[in-house]
Amino acid sequence: MILLDGAPVVDKRSKVKATDVLRKLLEHPHVVESAKKLKAAKVVVIQPPTPSGNIDDEPSEETHPADSRFVYVFQKEYATVDPATVQLVGTDEVTTCIGLAIRNPATGMTSVGHFDSAEYAAKGVEQVIASHGVRDPTVFQVHLVGGYDETRDLYESEFRDSQGDELQSRYSLPLSLKIVQTLQKSKHMFEIGYLCILQLNTIMGANEYACPAVRGLVVETKTGIVRPAKFQGGARGPDTTVRLVCTTTVSSDPSWDTSLLSPYQTNSDSYIIKPSKWSRVFETYARYMLSLNDDEFLQTFSTSPYAEGPDFLENCRRVFNFMLKSPDWRETFPNGKPRVFTRAEEGGWVQLTS
Numbered sequence: 001m002i003l004l005d006g007a008p009v010v011d012k013r014s015k016v017k018a019t020d021v022l023r024k025l026l027e028h029p030h031v032v033e034s035a036k037k038l039k040a041a042k043v044v045v046i047q048p049p050t051p052s053g054n055i056d057d058e059p060s061e062e063t064h065p066a067d068s069r070f071v072y073v074f075q076k077e078y079a080t081v082d083p084a085t086v087q088l089v090g091t092d093e094v095t096t097c098i099g100l101a102i103r104n105p106a107t108g109m110t111s112v113g114h115f116d117s118a119e120y121a122a123k124g125v126e127q128v129i130a131s132h133g134v135r136d137p138t139v140f141q142v143h144l145v146g147g148y149d150e151t152r153d154l155y156e157s158e159f160r161d162s163q164g165d166e167l168q169s170r171y172s173l174p175l176s177l178k179i180v181q182t183l184q185k186s187k188h189m190f191e192i193g194y195l196c197i198l199q200l201n202t203i204m205g206a207n208e209y210a211c212p213a214v215r216g217l218v219v220e221t222k223t224g225i226v227r228p229a230k231f232q233g234g235a236r237g238p239d240t241t242v243r244l245v246c247t248t249t250v251s252s253d254p255s256w257d258t259s260l261l262s263p264y265q266t267n268s269d270s271y272i273i274k275p276s277k278w279s280r281v282f283e284t285y286a287r288y289m290l291s292l293n294d295d296e297f298l299q300t301f302s303t304s305p306y307a308e309g310p311d312f313l314e315n316c317r318r319v320f321n322f323m324l325k326s327p328d329w330r331e332t333f334p335n336g337k338p339r340v341f342t343r344a345e346e347g348g349w350v351q352l353t354s
Helices: 018-027 030-040 118-130 172-185 240-252 281-290 294-301 312-325
Strands: 002-004 045-046 070-071 078-081 088-093 098-103 108-117 139-146 190-196 203-204 210-212 217-220 226-231 271-275 340-345 348-350
Touching: 002 078, 002 118, 002 217, 018 030, 018 139, 018 172, 030 190, 045 088, 070 078, 070 348, 078 118, 088 108, 088 172, 088 348, 098 118, 098 172, 098 217, 108 118, 108 217, 118 172, 139 172, 139 226, 240 312, 281 312, 294 312, 294 340
Parallel strands: 002 190, 045 226, 070 088, 139 190
Antiparallel strands: 078 108, 088 217, 098 108, 098 139, 203 210, 217 226, 271 340, 340 348
16 A cells, blocks of 8 residues: 555555556645655765775765665666665666665665566566565555656646547556556555656756656665665676676566566675576677667667667667677576676675686
């Protein structure tokens, strides 16, 4: 059940559509005001230490101490972290996707998931909740960030087409509805913190196309404070290219059960990156994608070609170059074994050899 200011948004016993629940949330003055505050907050830049041991200064943004332990999740990933081990957990590059943060205020255990499809959202939300290991009904703090309205009509277009029927073709709307529906049906209670999605997260860019105002979030595990965030370079954890290859290809893996990937291991503060059994057809696809110019690439591969951040093209091409060099997944995962990384004392990651 979803709560707002400690009270249910709607009576759980009433047969209310997820559309109505979402509308109530988006229209609530507290939600609207909170979204404004989040959009106005400075972006926290999470980055690894520079060679001098300091963090580069970006005057327009706020950097975080280099000695903080943090965990980052890519699209189609989630992680649950222990505040005794990890200080920060978050995600970024959220455009039509939704970043979901769930925190147990009694324990500080915090989860962040990066959802990209309504088709798999319900199962993913249930995964995240289950990772907290609580059986009795519990009150969680929840935040949703990302997703935006691709049209200029920032309200009615979110819910109705020209005939007045509910829209199901947008990426962000059906995803938001499915997440809200799953939270509302849960035996647990979810107190809304930030709900900065859809029209509450939409601004017009310089190119006169709609784009998201907030593209990432980070949660301070001990306090529950949420900030808009951007993760740079080595701050996204170990084996980033392989993880991106896995999230890109997993939907074609016949063994995939539509679950979110969870490479981060809470109990051991380590990463276990399991194989994604991509087919050789990706070699041909990668060669084709790498032949495209920037505009063609965005129109072909992105759900939000006019709203992607500066890292998008570089990261995608890095993935496709890897596929060309390693078209057989067994080269990356010899004998089908996962790739395991543990945290080093200085804060980096070390791969364990079998």
